[in-house]
Amino acid sequence: MKNQQMHLKIMVPERIITEVDADKIIAEAYNGFFCLKPKHIDFTAALKRGILYYYSNNDEQIIAIDKGILVKCGANVSVSVLNAIRGENLNEIEQQVQVEFSKAQDLEEASVQALKNLEAELVQHFVDLQKKESIL
Known part of the structure; x- marks a missing residue:
């Protein structure tokens, strides 16, 4: 993992959807959209149903997510949702x-x-x- 990346893990109840290193993560909480970068403070958010974007080496990836929770602790970002679909x-x-x-x-x-x-x-x-x- 590069020094300037976060380790993103997206999980649904029965499995891990993706586990990658990311430069930036964009998602929507109930109080609006937010963007996480590696030096962002530790953070927790209840996620709305919608699209989660993450960027790794300038490559945009998108995942449709159901309601869930995101927790950023240091360089680790864990997302636990009811359902997720990659595309x-x-x-x-x-x-x-x-x-x-x-x-x-x-x-x-x-x-x-x-x-x-x-x-x-x-x-x-x-x-x-x-x-x-x-x-x-």
Whole structure:
């Protein structure tokens, strides 16, 4: 690692998305955008859903991130988010995000339907139990 770089690690719950040395990091917190450079003071921010940019040797990289947290401590910057998608450009990331959101929406709809079925079953069991009690 060069003296004038930060060590960036971006993680989602199940894996590390990227671990690189970066010259500059730009992200958005709930109170606005910010830029981190190697000599920036130690810093913590709650991140909004959006795009995180990092630069390594003048090469821009972009990652779509879900909500999370960023912690800069010395030369180490750790980013922990719910979901992240790497891409070569914003158009590619947009397409990938739409696919992922569609999958997430389908899963949510299936979960809601399963919950409704469980609730209906539970109500039916209570009705059956009440009928049995009234017979006795």
